[in-house]
Amino acid sequence: MAVPPIAPFGVHHLAIQCKDLPAMVRFYERVLRLRIERRWPSEHPDEQGRDRSVWLRLGTSVLALEQCQAVPEPQPWQSDRAGLHLLAVEIPWQNREVWRGHLQHCGVEVLFESPWTLYVRDPEGNRVGLSHFPFTDQGQRTA
Numbered sequence: 127m128a129v130p131p132i133a134p135f136g137v138h139h140l141a142i143q144c145k146d147l148p149a150m151v152r153f154y155e156r157v158l159r160l161r162i163e164r165r166w167p168s169e170h171p172d173e174q175g176r177d178r179s180v181w182l183r184l185g186t187s188v189l190a191l192e193q194c195q196a197v198p199e200p201q202p203w204q205s206d207r208a209g210l211h212l213l214a215v216e217i218p219w220q221n222r223e224v225w226r227g228h229l230q231h232c233g234v235e236v237l238f239e240s241p242w243t244l245y246v247r248d249p250e251g252n253r254v255g256l257s258h259f260p261f262t263d264q265g266q267r268t269a
Contacts, residue, residue: 128224134215138257139181139188141212147193151180154191160184168193214243214255225256 144150154160160182168178182189194208217225222244229236229246238245242259 128227130217130221130224130228132218132221134217134256136216137187138214138216138255138259139190139212140184140210141190141192141214143192143194143208143211145194145208147177147180147191150191151177151182154182154189160189163188212245212253212255214257217256217258219258219261222256222258229256 142150151162155162162180163183164181165177166179166181168174168176170178177193179190179192182191190212192211226236226244229244234246236244236246242261243255243257245253245255248254
């Protein structure tokens with residue numbers, strides 16, 4: 127069994143799901159003085175021109191504010207409730223497959239994955255991501 131050569135670097139990002147995303151963005155940007163790093167537009171046809179996520183710079187990490195999605199059956203990485211959504215730890219993109227094998231060896235199911243993150247749950251059901259954004263599996267930097 128391959129064991130990851132190093133522990134995660136630290137916190138990659140924290141995600142908070144929000145009922146009122148614009149109000150949350152105003153608070154973190156204006157009150158806490160965090161800089162907006164990136165806006166992700168909603169992909170829902172009824173929400174054109176609205177954000178589904180806003181990322182704010184928090185030191186070397188990111189605070190991701192995510193709009194709650196009222197969907198009947200959310201994906202394993204989604205929730206319809208406001209609150210702390212995800213702790214994502216940073217891993218090197220080169221070690222993604224090693225981490226996948228390590229998780230499997232430890233009996234931890236990968237519930238979902240994006241091009242940048244493996245999503246799992248801790249023993250109490252909290253979402254944890256192992257992320258290498260903005261690098262793809264091939265080490266290419268994304269936009």
